[in-house]
Amino acid sequence: MALKCGIVGLPNVGKSTLFNALTSAKALAANYPFATKDPNVGIITVPDPRLDKLAELVSPQKVQPTTIEIVDIAGLIKGASKGEGLGNQFLANIREVDAIVHVVRCFEEGNVVHVDGSVDPVRDKDTIDTELLLKDIETVEKRLDRYKRQAKSAQKEDLKNVAIAEKILAHLEEEKPARSLELDEAGQELLNDMFLLTAKPILYVCNVDEASVNDGNEHTEAFRAAVAGEPAEVILISAGIEADIAELETKEERMEFLSEMGLDEPGVNRVIRASYQLLNLITYFTAGVKEVRAWTIQRGWKAPQAAGVIHTDFEKGFIRAEVIGYEDFVAFGSEQAVKEAGKMSVEGKEYVVKDGDVMHFRFNV
Secondary structure, three states: OOOEEEEEOOOOOOHHHHHHHHHOOOOOOOOOOOOOOOOEEEEEEOOOHHHHHHHHHHOOOEEEOOEEEEEEOOOOOOOHHHOOOOHHHHHHHHHOOOEEEEEEEOOOOOOOOOOOOOOOHHHHHHHHHHHHHHHHHHHHHHHHHHHHHHHHHOOHHHHHHHHHHHHHHHHHHOOOOHHHOOOOHHHHHHHHHHOOHHHOOEEEEEEOOHHHOOOOOHHHHHHHHHOOOOOOOEEEEOHHHHHHHHHOOOHHHHHHHHHHHOOOOOHHHHHHHHHHHHOOEEEEEEEOOOEEEEEEEEOOOEHHHHHHOOOHHHHHOEEEEEEEOHHHHHHHOOHHHHHHOOOOEEEOOOOEOOOOOEEEEEEOO
């Protein structure tokens, strides 16, 4: 599944440094605005200890983790919705991603210039929120004008579209993101069709100094308070620390470094997992001697849809799915032992796949 998370934020907040740490790429990270003009794109592995455990039990020839795409988008400034700076490019790039990772600066460093002259993550968030809202208002106004013209025919569907669009516009004009608006199924379908920027799910990443990575600081406290009413997670990381970890070559070196810093795992692991959840994704596994593999699907998908991510023929000719719960696989140690214990189920087309299912599909084409 080609799903994308876009890293956004003001210039010089640590977006490209975080991107490099996430992808081990070498995007330009420089101390001046618009260091990132064209979006950098990378594929990142989703860390999942369940995959490692299955590989340990099965001893396959190959292990294949699941991935998501991450996009480092140009920094935004006030007036972006009107094309200021790289505004048009920035907003167009955001429109193409499925979810937003919003990085805010929560560290003081005189040698790193701030585009607004001082560190204030709440103000920075408001700057970006305002620009996204203004662009969304412009988008909805254009769509509403079209619906009103169509509604002159007094068709029931056209009149309903006008009412929904007016509700969305009123919500945005109250400075509320589209993602927080509750709509019925028809309204949600119309909203999705508008591809609004503020409708995308969001994760906030507070980029802090080394001393604040565990407990935060006054900036992170103020930011958490400001977003307390939003359905969004806030993660604290030090992009500088993450960059240092990414430079280490062996797992042993990385673990030793983390231990010295008082950390259990790299902060980027939490960002990756949270991004995965942000996209409403789950993982199922296939486990055989040739390959143990993690597969990405949308939460709520049924067995034939899940089979389709392996190959479209699997979905077209789906017969049944043999399913083992991850915990049962680990408890009994092998597929054969699970079968002998009667813990493997055979499921049909209506089975909703659960996160962690170990599956084998039967199909006929």
